[in-house]
Amino acid sequence: MDFATVFTALSPADAQIVRSRLEAAAFHPFVAGELSALSMDGYSLAAGGIHVQVPEAEAIDAKEFLETPTAPAE
Numbered sequence: 905m906d907f908a909t910v911f912t913a914l915s916p917a918d919a920q921i922v923r924s925r926l927e928a929a930a931f932h933p934f935v936a937g938e939l940s941a942l943s944m945d946g947y948s949l950a951a952g953g954i955h956v957q958v959p960e961a962e963a964i965d966a967k968e969f970l971e972t973p974t975a976p977a978e
Contacts, residue, residue: 907934908963911970912953919954922970926958931966933958 910926910933913919919935926933936955958966 906960907936907957908960909936909955909957910963910966911956913956914953916954919956922956926956926966926969929969931958931962931969933966 911919911922913922916935916938919938923933923935933956936957938954
């Protein structure tokens with residue numbers, strides 16, 4: 905199965921928030937490069953970030969989902 909990056913973050917926390925949003929919306933995301941970023945300071949910037957990926961078949965819908973503004977919490 906091939907995967908596509910739908911979001912790139914420099915912070916593991918940001919990547920996990922996006923992963924959680926996608927998972928809650930029934931996508932099948934995973935985070936690539938997070939462990940390396942946690943083990944070496946500055947690695948995520950040098951490596952091009954931490955990648956949130958989904959199966960290619962879900963990529964277009966996942967990107968649209970992430971681009972849709974969320975309602976503010978009340």
